Amino acid sequence: MDIEGTPVANGYFMPAEWEPHSQTWMGWPERPDNWRDYAVHAQRAFAKVAAAISMFEPVTVCASASQWENARKLLPENVRVIEMSMNDSWFRDTGPTFVVSHCRQKLAGIDWNFNSYGGLEGGCYQDWSLDLLLARKILQVEKLPRFPQNLILEGGSIHVDGEGTCLTTEECLLNKNRNPDLTREQIEDELCSYLGVRKIIWLPRGSYGDEDTNGHIDNMCCFVKPGVVLLAWTDDKLDPQYERSMEAYNILSDTTDANGRKFEIIKLHVPGPLYMTNEEAAGLVEGDSVPRVAGTRLAASYINFYIANGAIIVPQFGDKKWDDEAARVLSGAFSDHQVVRIEGAREILLGGGNIHCITQQQPAIPRSKSA
Amino acid sequence: MDIEGTPVANGYFMPAEWEPHSQTWMGWPERPDNWRDYAVHAQRAFAKVAAAISMFEPVTVCASASQWENARKLLPENVRVIEMSMNDSWFRDTGPTFVVSHCRQKLAGIDWNFNSYGGLEGGCYQDWSLDLLLARKILQVEKLPRFPQNLILEGGSIHVDGEGTCLTTEECLLNKNRNPDLTREQIEDELCSYLGVRKIIWLPRGSYGDEDTNGHIDNMCCFVKPGVVLLAWTDDKLDPQYERSMEAYNILSDTTDANGRKFEIIKLHVPGPLYMTNEEAAGLVEGDSVPRVAGTRLAASYINFYIANGAIIVPQFGDKKWDDEAARVLSGAFSDHQVVRIEGAREILLGGGNIHCITQQQPAIPRSKSA
Numbered sequence: 001m002d003i004e005g006t007p008v009a010n011g012y013f014m015p016a017e018w019e020p021h022s023q024t025w026m027g028w029p030e031r032p033d034n035w036r037d038y039a040v041h042a043q044r045a046f047a048k049v050a051a052a053i054s055m056f057e058p059v060t061v062c063a064s065a066s067q068w069e070n071a072r073k074l075l076p077e078n079v080r081v082i083e084m085s086m087n088d089s090w091f092r093d094t095g096p097t098f099v100v101s102h103c104r105q106k107l108a109g110i111d112w113n114f115n116s117y118g119g120l121e122g123g124c125y126q127d128w129s130l131d132l133l134l135a136r137k138i139l140q141v142e143k144l145p146r147f148p149q150n151l152i153l154e155g156g157s158i159h160v161d162g163e164g165t166c167l168t169t170e171e172c173l174l175n176k177n178r179n180p181d182l183t184r185e186q187i188e189d190e191l192c193s194y195l196g197v198r199k200i201i202w203l204p205r206g207s208y209g210d211e212d213t214n215g216h217i218d219n220m221c222c223f224v225k226p227g228v229v230l231l232a233w234t235d236d237k238l239d240p241q242y243e244r245s246m247e248a249y250n251i252l253s254d255t256t257d258a259n260g261r262k263f264e265i266i267k268l269h270v271p272g273p274l275y276m277t278n279e280e281a282a283g284l285v286e287g288d289s290v291p292r293v294a295g296t297r298l299a300a301s302y303i304n305f306y307i308a309n310g311a312i313i314v315p316q317f318g319d320k321k322w323d324d325e326a327a328r329v330l331s332g333a334f335s336d337h338q339v340v341r342i343e344g345a346r347e348i349l350l351g352g353g354n355i356h357c358i359t360q361q362q363p364a365i366p367r368s369k370s371a
Numbered sequence: 372m373d374i375e376g377t378p379v380a381n382g383y384f385m386p387a388e389w390e391p392h393s394q395t396w397m398g399w400p401e402r403p404d405n406w407r408d409y410a411v412h413a414q415r416a417f418a419k420v421a422a423a424i425s426m427f428e429p430v431t432v433c434a435s436a437s438q439w440e441n442a443r444k445l446l447p448e449n450v451r452v453i454e455m456s457m458n459d460s461w462f463r464d465t466g467p468t469f470v471v472s473h474c475r476q477k478l479a480g481i482d483w484n485f486n487s488y489g490g491l492e493g494g495c496y497q498d499w500s501l502d503l504l505l506a507r508k509i510l511q512v513e514k515l516p517r518f519p520q521n522l523i524l525e526g527g528s529i530h531v532d533g534e535g536t537c538l539t540t541e542e543c544l545l546n547k548n549r550n551p552d553l554t555r556e557q558i559e560d561e562l563c564s565y566l567g568v569r570k571i572i573w574l575p576r577g578s579y580g581d582e583d584t585n586g587h588i589d590n591m592c593c594f595v596k597p598g599v600v601l602l603a604w605t606d607d608k609l610d611p612q613y614e615r616s617m618e619a620y621n622i623l624s625d626t627t628d629a630n631g632r633k634f635e636i637i638k639l640h641v642p643g644p645l646y647m648t649n650e651e652a653a654g655l656v657e658g659d660s661v662p663r664v665a666g667t668r669l670a671a672s673y674i675n676f677y678i679a680n681g682a683i684i685v686p687q688f689g690d691k692k693w694d695d696e697a698a699r700v701l702s703g704a705f706s707d708h709q710v711v712r713i714e715g716a717r718e719i720l721l722g723g724g725n726i727h728c729i730t731q732q733q734p735a736i737p738r739s740k741s742a
Contacts, residue, residue: 065501072511083456
């Protein structure tokens, strides 16, 4: 059932990720041109993430017909596995963005347009027809109303504080491969009337090496709570990440959120640098996705964590120093959450993203109102 | 989540079809070797059935990835369409048989084994691997527990009165193409401990011409309420259906139900006889299903109706006399239900069944206990 008009006009807004969820949605990786060795390693990593989240809230994993039995087998019994076809498995970007009514009485989903992160010219894969239907299918499963949206936007390109502020990057949202006919102001208008925000904070760029997504915010910077952000950081001034982090730091230092707060900025150091190995690249088969080449710098960032009910699910890259540091910083930032470290998250990174990219929270509303 | 032990051992039983439903499940026809003209006519008929039921209770239609958009387009907006792969679309036979706990507090599903109505030798199609997963997938969507069952059984081969009696046929359930190693007594034991019945009434045969299913009961005889049955009938003593109907009539007259009641038998005259036309047969393409040949007598029966909440959804075959008579008889039998006549149900019949075969009721339980 589609709702006419915008979420804001209908009394809906996007709540912050730390607000209570009724469940988490995930996809199941499969395509062998993006996930090495026919996705077996990635599937194990996804299963580990799903299992970890399912200790804190219900999880639904969607898998294609040919992978359904395999997913069912590799996932814990308390994870729901349902059949759904997709071109790739980044539910942050292709799933619905859930919105709630102001008194948390009703739930709905925004179904953004999608062009595989840049269309036929700059996109990550050439056929995204199944991804276009994902949000609608998820909303059908949950019997939830849908807000259609023509704007091309991936969920990983926005973060909200739930109180009127949105973080995004110019590198992605103003990229001409997404919405060439829209101005910055027009895009801001859409974000305001769909997410229920009043102020957009534009960082110029995302993480270094994050070319797949053209610099998604969710690999670079996120909210801890209103007025507090975490920023991907490096102390190494020779690292090309440094310039990007410093640029974002300066902007965040000079601005205020929708409610006039100055930001507290917590630095979260990146691992590595990490590069794709020959062996990893050799595990890929040729397909219609962008080639992944040995030696490429991976866009590794601990910012790409997920906030579950009472837990922070954070990628670990096998970099002892910075893995530990990330866990320490996140424990401090989210003192009322348990930090759950997912070892082997490098396999998700090899596909182009991390834990935040592969998860989508469905906010909780009172049960009697949920259907 | 699987439950160990039988439904009866866990306090569950199968309620009668006239008890309140929370929703109806249906599949979406597609295979061009069974549904003529690439299933376009059948899809319209299925959509008509779904639309009719959805006036009385929620309906979920499952469609394959390639048909999802088409199904979504042809179905009313209030019908939920979810992606699910299948070999064919007879959810009565391949969906779960839902069971409830005695105080209607809990709901679960029996996941029978299935071999395409008779296996590689006598079955209707050669690959039934997707059908084997349907019940499990449906239960996952609804987050309901599952009772696995090794017995090969299609839901259309049983009818229960919800008070301890089961109707079935020897032609189907004792057929050596289903469970060759089990005796009648062993099959009875399984039915008793899975459906929660105490008495099985065996009719020797189903309707004439119903070779696909080997004589499913749901095309031949069903309960109106405990102690009252409807029986497919013909007054034409030369019709081979006559002998079958009379044989069933005699058995039903001579027996009692689980609670010692004699049966009131209401005769429901078959239409026709109806035969597959040349044009209809010509619309089929070659595949791995049993060939459908022009001139074949169709197993047409008004018994193959569905009981929705407050409505009887009955097939109409374009046979004015018997269509009207069926509506009259059913209105009398179900005086507190509205009889909804589905014109064009011949298209479902051409595929091998009718409205009861393509529907599966999910019993209602108090909402707070449903998940």
